[in-house]
Amino acid sequence: MTLHAPVSAPTPLGFDRPAADVRVVAAMSGGVDSSVVAAMLARDGYDVVGVTLQLYDHGAALAKKGACCAGRDIHDARRVAEAMGFPHYVLDYESRFREAVIDDFADSYLAGATPIPCVRCNERVKFRDLLETARELDADCLATGHYVQRIEGPGGPELHRGADPARDQSYFLFATTREQLDYLRFPLGGFGSKARTRALAAEFGLGVADKPDSQDICFVPNGDYASVIEKLRPGAAEPGEIVHLDGRVLGEHAGLLRFTVGQRRGLGVATGEPLHVIRLDPETRRVIVGPREALGIRRIPLKEVNWLGDEAMEAAPEGGWEIEARVRSTRPPAPARLRPLPGGGVEVELAAAEQGVAPGQACVFYATEGTRVLGGGWIARG
The missing domain is CATH 2.30.30.280 (Adenine nucleotide alpha hydrolases-like domains)
Known part of the structure; x- marks a missing residue:
């Protein structure tokens, strides 16, 4: 495929050998972001293997627009791979997805919580199961289309917010571990706008260049959570x-x-x-x-905390770590203190009360200066 001058420079992945000797598994949802990542890496000469996950029965979703991982998306991902000349595989992760994400979603709602299935999908399916599959394919790394940055710090790779505040997805990736971060790459994280991504897609001649962004949770048609849960747990409501x-x-x-x-x-x-x-x-x-x-709450108990700071959580200074905390994806981080509690618990105390803090949602930690993500945890019932 012959291209004009690229809109972006070659994509460095941090390996000290020629791109042709670096195998990259590109996670491809069929959307413009992951398609551009795969195309960029193929253009730069990496040994790219495209992988799309079939996460649920997509036959029922063919007519549904605005959701990831449906049948149309698999078709779109395959066409991108064909156009750019790299192999593409579809992996059936339906049973894993149901157990790790859909069942958790239903049970959380019935327990009075408000879950975030996209975080669970990243944590339990994409960055655990798919990452392991990438290793089995002898890949050197797994690349995704997320708008976050992986920056090498003094203590190893750090997770940072995406350069475009409007596209930053760090809230949904707080559960990424140090080991996973070492293997992951996010080529779009430094992009200043989504317009640049779409410009690249057009430059590559990809049919997804103008494809709308996904809006809904992929297995929840039209945002109707209740009907999905009632089908999954008949009589539970x-x-x-x-x-x-x-x-x-x-x-x-x-x-x-x-x-x-x-x-x-x-x-x-x-x-x-x-x-x-x-x-x-x-x-x-x-x-x-x-x-x-x-609704105003200042003290937030957390569970399943993932800590990405340089010092151990137990080494917190008296009074706890001074951080910024985000309790909803749509809200900016706000000043707070993070404190480990006796017995292994963790608590965040917000400088000013936040409204609508719900069990099952995430509380994500950020450094008070710069863009670094320090981890996060799930909001527990107080």
């Missing part, structure tokens, strides 16, 4: 009471899975005052509601 913080029973609901912390619309009760979901109680199946100001 038990009714319960909607209770005001002051103890008043305001009505009944048809299942906790229809509510999330912070929710205002669709509560099914009218009291003349604006109410929000303050918390969900899976033991009593109660939805606790109250005024917006009751």
Whole structure:
């Protein structure tokens, strides 16, 4: 394939040998980002092997737009590989994906949490199972289209936010371990805008150059979480009471899975005052509601913490680490302190209260200066 002058310089992956001697497995979802990564690496002479994961029964999703990993996406990834002249494989990860991501998603909702399946997919499928497959293929690294940066620091590779704040995906990759980071590469992390990625796709003549970004969770059509969970766990959505913080029973609901912390619309009760979901109680199946100001939280208990700092978590100074914390992907990091607790727990204390902090969501740690990601954990029930 003959190209004009490239829009970007060659892509260094940090190996001290010719590109032709470096085998790279490129994770290809069929979208423009991962397609451009694979094409860039092929252009630069790397020994590229494209891999697309079939994560669920894509036959039912053929007519669904805006979701990754569906049948159309597999077709698009294959066409990119053909155009750029490297091999492409489709791996059936359906059973792994269901066990590691979909079942966790359903069970978390039924337990009154608000899960983030995209983080679990990265943690348990892409950066664990796919990474192991890449090693079995004798690849030197696994490259993805995520907008994060891997920067060599004094203590080894560090995870950093993407150069484009609007595209940064570090919130969804907080569970990436040091060992995984050593093997991973993110060629788009230094790009200043998505426009540059699309310009490259057009330069390569890729049919996905104008393909819309995925918006929905791939196995949740139209964002209808409740219907998906009801299919996965028939009869699990038990009714319960909607209770005001002051103890008043305001009505009944048809299942906790229809509510999330912070929710205002669709509560099914009218009291003349604006109410929000303050918390969900899976033991009593109660939805606790109250005024917006009751949503404010400063102390956040965490579980399954992944720490990427240079010093051991146990070596925290008195009072804890001074960090910036992000409790939702759509919110900017805010000043906070990270403290290890006796018995192995970890707590984040925010300098100012945040609203809508929900169990099951992620709290991601950032350095107070620069772009470094220091890890993160899952928000536990207080």
